[in-house]
Amino acid sequence: MSQLIYPLRGGVHPPENKQQSLQSPLRRLAIPRELVFPLAQHIGAPAKAVVEIGDRVLAGQMIAEPNGPFSAAIHASTSGTVSAIEARPIPHASGLWGDCIVVAADGKDESIDFEGCENPFGLDHEALIEKIRHAGIAGMGGAGFPSAVKLNPPPNSNIDTLIINGTECEPYITADDVLMQERSEDIIRGCTLLAHILNSPDRILIGVEDNKPKAIAALEQSLLKLAAEDLPGIDRVQVVSFPTKYPSGGEKQLIQILTGKEVPSGGLPAHIGIVVQNVGTTVAIWEAIKHGKPLIERITTVVGESLKEQGNAIVKLGSPSQFVLEQFGFQEKSCARLIAGGPMMGFSLPDSRAPIVKTSNCLLVPSHQEMPDPAPAQACIRCGHCAQACPAGLLPQQLYWYAQAKEHDRLLAHNLMDCIECGACSFVCPSSIPLVQYYRASKGEIRQAEIEKEKSDRSRQRFEFRQKRIERAEAEKEAKRLARKKAAEAAKAKAAANAGTAKTAPAADPVAAAMARVQAQQSDPAEQLAKLERAVNNARNRLNSAEEKWQQAEGDQKAKLESRFKQAQLRLQDAESKLHDFKQQSAGENPATSNPATTNPASAKPTAPLNIDSDDPIERAKAKAQQRLSMSPLEKAENNLSSLNDRLKKAQEKAGEADDDKRAAMEAAVEKLKQKKAALEKEIDELKAQAPLKENTATAESPIDPDSIEDPIERAKAKAMQRLNMSPAEKLQNSLQALQTRLAKAEEKAATADEDKRPAMQAAVEKLQEKIKTVEQEIAEFKAQQEPAKPAESTNESSGVPLDAASAAIEKAKAKAAAQAQMSDSEKHAAQIESLQQRIQKAQQRLDKAIEEGNDNVDAFRLGLEKLQAKLKELESE
Amino acid sequence: MDISSLHPLVLALLVLGGLALVFGAILGFAAVRYKIEGNPIVDQIDNLLPQTQCGQCGHPGCRPYAEGIANGEEINKCPPGGQDTINSIADLLGVDAPELDAEHGTESELPTVAYIREDECIGCTKCIQACPMDAILGAAKQMHTVIADECTGCDLCVEPCPVDCIEMREVEVTMQNWKWQLPSPLAAVNSDIIASDRQTPQETKQEDTAA
The missing domain is CATH 1.10.15.40 (Electron transport complex subunit B, putative Fe-S cluster)
Incomplete structure (x- = not known):
C-alpha cells in the first residue's frame, strides 16, 4: 500500500549542497575542555539551574530542571566541575549573551547510571511524558519545542496521524539523513513508542524526501526487520518518500504533503488530529525511555568551504562551536560567516564560542565564494515570483509594502502570522529584497505591540483600581470624620441640656460657667456698697477719736493732732464722696431690679438720716429718674429701642432658621438692626446726659410705677423707662441672659439639624459663645470701674427704713450681701468644691468617651480636665 | 361625518400628520431602546x-x-x-x-523603567504615593523597589524623591523581548545598481576601503 502524496503549493529548489557532508562517515567528537550549557535551549521558560559552582557533575546528570510545564531540563554531557554560572554567548539570532552553566570537563567522561526500562510500552501515558520531560528533550529539527508538551495534546483532540519528519529540506544539512541511515531501527522503535504515547493513532508516517535514498532504504529495511518483533503498532508504520522541494520539511507543509490537510491559520497540527516529530527527537525519546539516557548529544552537520573536511559528527551538547569547527580543520580566514542552521533559515553567529545546543543541526562556515554577501536590495518590480514561491499561500509583496509602512492591521489581515519564515520569497526575489527580514521584524513588532497593549490594559486596570482605592479611602475618612463630629455634637448638646436644666449644677461648659460667674457678680454692687459704707464708718470713727484727742491734747501736740484730725476729716470727706457717687450710680440702676413699689419716690422722705450730704444725692437721683420719665424725646427713643429689640430678636430667629444661602442676607439684616439699635442707644444716652439740666423742674413730678399703670402703652413706656434706668452692668447682664437663651436654642437646633447644615449651625453657636464672652468681659470691666467707689461709702445702716428707690436697692443689695455673708466661708468653699468635683467627673466621662471613639478632641478634653483639677486643688488648699 | 367629504387638502394634511406622528413615535422608541451608554x-x-x-x-x-x-x-x-x-x-x-x-516632550527611543538605587533609599514612601501604577513596593522606613513589569516609565516618581535615588533606565534587551529589526530601507547609494550588477563581497569591501 503506497501512501498518496499531495503536492506542496509553492516552494523552491535551491542548490541542495548535501553531498559535501556525506563524504566522510559519522564520527564522534572528542570532549572539549569546557562545555557551556545555556539555560534557554528550547522555546518556553528557561530552565532553572540546580547545581552550584564547584559541584562535580557526571554525564547525564540533570544540572537544570524544567521551570514550569513549558520548559525542558538540561543535563551535563560529560563529567566535570561546574566552573561558572554566568552569561555567555549563546546561539541566538540576537547575538545576545544568555545565562549558562559552564562545566570544566575532567576528561573521564563518567556518567550516571542510566535507568532503563525493559518494556516502555507497559508504562502509561503520564509516566512516559514525565520521563520525556525529565530527559530534557526538545524538538531537534530546529525549533526546540519541548517534546513533552507536544506529545501531550489537548484532551479533546483525537490524534489519528503521527508523522515522523525525516524531510530535512534545508540545503547543506544531512544530520537527519545520517541519523536515519545509522539509527533506522531506533527510529522505527521510537515512532511506535510515540504512537503508544499518543494512544495509537491510525497512521504512523515517516516522511523522507526522495533525495535521501540511503535513508529510505535503511528505514524500510529496519521496518521489515522489526516487523518480526512484537512491537505494538508497527504494522501501521509507513515510510513515505516524496519529491524534494524546499520547504517541504516545514511541519505544516509536511502535513499537507502527506495528508492533504491544511493546518488552520493560527491553529496547531493537533487541532486536525496530527502530531509531527523530528527523527532526531524520535531517537532521543526512545533512548531516554528505553535506556534512560537523557539528551546529552546529537548529530550535527559541520559543513562549508572554510573547513578542511566536512561531515557529520556526534557532538556532546555544550561543546563550543569553535571547538567543533576546529575538529574539522576550520580556516577562519576564508570563512565568510558562521551560520547556525542552514543557509535558508539559519542565522549568523557573531561569536564562535557559542555552544552546540539541542537544536543545532548544522554549523555552516561557507567561504566568500560559496556564499557571497547578499546583493543590495532594489526596488520591488512587482514580478510576483514571491507569491508563486510562498508555501503558505501568502502575498509576500503586499506584506512587504505593509511591513514598510508598519500597517500592522493590514499585515494581520494578510495573515502575516502564518508565514513560516522559510525565505523562499527572498530566494526568488529578482530585486534581492530581504523579504523574510521584513516579515520577521514585523512579526516582532506586532508581538511587541500586543505585549504593550496587554501591559497598557493592565496599567489601566491598575490605575483605575488605584483611583478607586484612593476614593474609597477618602470616603471612609470622611465618614469617620462625620461620625466623630456627630458624636462631639451630641456630647455638646447633652452638656448644654444639662446646663440648661440645672443652672445650679456645676457648669459643664463655658456657657454655664459664664452664667455662674454672672450670678456671682450680681451680688457685687451690694457688697461694694457695704464695703464703701464700712470705709466711711471707719473714717468717721477715726475722725471722732482724732477730734477727741485733739481737744484733750495740749501745746505742740495739739498742732500735730490738729493736722491728723484734718487729715481724718479729709479722708472722711473723700470716702463720703465716693459713697455718694456710688449711691448715685446705684440709684439709677436699682429701680429696675428692686420692687417698683418701693421706688415710688412719693413715699420717700427727703429726711433721710444720713450724716453728710444726706438729702442731696439721693434726691437728685430720684429727681433724675422722674425727669427722665417725663421726657418725651426720651420716651420716643425708648419706644423705638424696644421695637427695634423686638425686630432684632425676630430677625435673629429667622436667621437661625433660614437656609444657608439665605442666612447671609438675614445676618446682614440683623447687623443693620443692631447698628440702628446702637445709634438709638447712643441717642438715649445723650438725652440722659441732658436730663440733669432739667433737674429742678423734675423734682416735683412724681415718677410712675409701671405696674400700677393701667394703660398698656403707659406700662410699656414705664418698662422702657425701667430699662433705660438700668445700670450698664444690668444691661450687660440682661444681654448676657438673652445671649445665653439664644445660645441654648442654637445648640438645640444644631443638634437636631441635618448634617449638611450642621457646620453653619456650629459656627453660629460658636459666634454666640464668643459674644457671651465679650459681654462677660464687659461686665468684669464694669465691676472693676465700680471698685474705686468703695471707700467713699458712708454708712446708711443707721438710716433704718429705706425711703427711696436708691436706698431700697441698697438695702436689698445689703440683704443679699448679708445672706451671702451668713453663709460661712467653709460652706461656700464646700459648695464650690462640690460643684468642681462634679464638673471634673463629667469632664472625665467625656474624655473617656472621646478616647474610646478615637475622637480628635481628646487633647482638648484632657486639657480642660487638667485645668479643672488644678482649680479644685487650689480651692482645697484654700 | 364621511371622511371623503373632507377637503382633499385637509385630508392630505391629516394623513401626513398622522404618518409623522407614527414615525416619530417609532424613532423615539428606538432612541430609548437602543441608547448607547457613555461615549x-x-x-x-x-x-x-x-x-x-x-x-x-x-x-x-x-x-x-x-x-x-x-x-x-x-x-x-x-x-x-x-x-x-x-x-x-x-x-x-x-x-x-x-x-x-x-x-x-519628545518620544524616547527606548522604553524606560524607573530604578531605585536601593542602598540610597531612605524609605520616605513619596515615590509610592506618586506612582500612578502602584508599581513601587515598600513601606515607611523600608527600602523601596520598582516592579519593573508594572512600571510604565512615566518618571513621576523621580521628582518627589528627596534623595534622588530614582533614575530612569532603559529596558534591557533580553532573549524574551528581543526582536528582529526592519532592514534599512533601500539606500540611495543603491538606487543606480541593477540586478545584474551583483558584486562579490571582496569587491564591495575593496570599494569601501578605497572610498
Missing part, C-alpha cells in the same frame, strides 16, 4: 493611548486626555505613545496625523 469614541481613543498615566499631555491620566481628544483637543500631545499612537488616533478619527508636539 464609545472615548473608549476607543483610550484604548489607543499607552496608559502610562504620565500626565505629559496636561491631563491627569490617559482617559481624561482621551476625553479631551473626543472634545476636539489636539492628538499630538502624547510623547510616550509617540508617532505610532498619533497615527492610530488619526486613523480612528479620520484626520491628518500631525507631528508630535515637542512642547509636551
